[in-house]
Amino acid sequence: MSNNKTNDTSHYAHRLHLEMLDSFDEELEMEVDDYPINALTTDAMGFDEQTDIDRHFYFNELFRLQGELVKLQDWVTHKKLKVVVLFEGRDAAGKGGVIKRITQRLNPRICTVVALPAPSERERTQWYFQRYVPHLPAGGEIVLFDRSWYNRAGVEKVMGFCNTEEYEEFFRSVPEFEKMLIRSGIILIKYWFSISDGEQHVRFIRRIHDPLKQWKLSPMDLESRRFWEQYTKAKETMLERTHIPEAPWWIIEADDKKKARLNCIRHFLSQVPYTKIEREPVALPPRLHNPDYLRRPLPGEMFVPDFYDL
Structure with missing residues (x-):
């Protein structure tokens, strides 16, 4: 025994x-x-x-920060907080990589990612912010926007998808919209991922030659390379006109992806004061055994072939 x-x-x-x-x-x-x-x-x-970050330090610190994110998640759930995080930046700036690391260990029912496609014909006739509102969090939820209503200040402006009147109305409306969100109890955090011209060029070339990444390159992404200076001007205008005390912008230096991830996650954790929620000890209940139960064999053709001997 x-x-x-x-x-x-x-x-x-x-x-x-x-x-x-x-x-x-x-x-x-x-x-x-x-x-x-x-x-x-x-x-x-x-x-x-x-990267300049030591590999072992990076993984150890990332896992530590992800452990803190789990504690933050528990706190958000316990206090019924509503958290919205906007991730903005040029194409290939690393927004998606940071979002993946934030959500990797979290409950997808609590922390969700919103990445809306181009607006439909019907959505183009709506109030501009209308299609974003249904995705805002309820109490106990965190919502990460992989691009947000700031599309109007960036790609829509540069590519001519909105006219001057719509563009100016956005800047009149967005501070009031965000203040309204904050008054409603939403914690709003806005990140801009900043990369250099040369770094974006390298990342685009890497995607072009990597079959696992080519799907990331849309015609709009390629156009963004052509219009680097126009996007820079649009970004500068956006930051100048929407950096408000109630909802400031936070700039992430993102030429080094790993530093950007650690810096962003650490900063995010600092923006929502939290403490560890003590959990009740968890114990597995004893499994019930029925001596009369006989497990029926399943037909062999139902099994996926075992190709690998690892």
């Missing part, structure tokens, strides 16, 4: 170890999105050329 218990303990310890490794590998797999596959096969995984 003692040998059986020892074997069971050893088995479960081994399974827990594999679960922890799988969690770590989940983050490593996401790095494929940042580096060419052949770079990932080297000992340094391409890190020496890509």
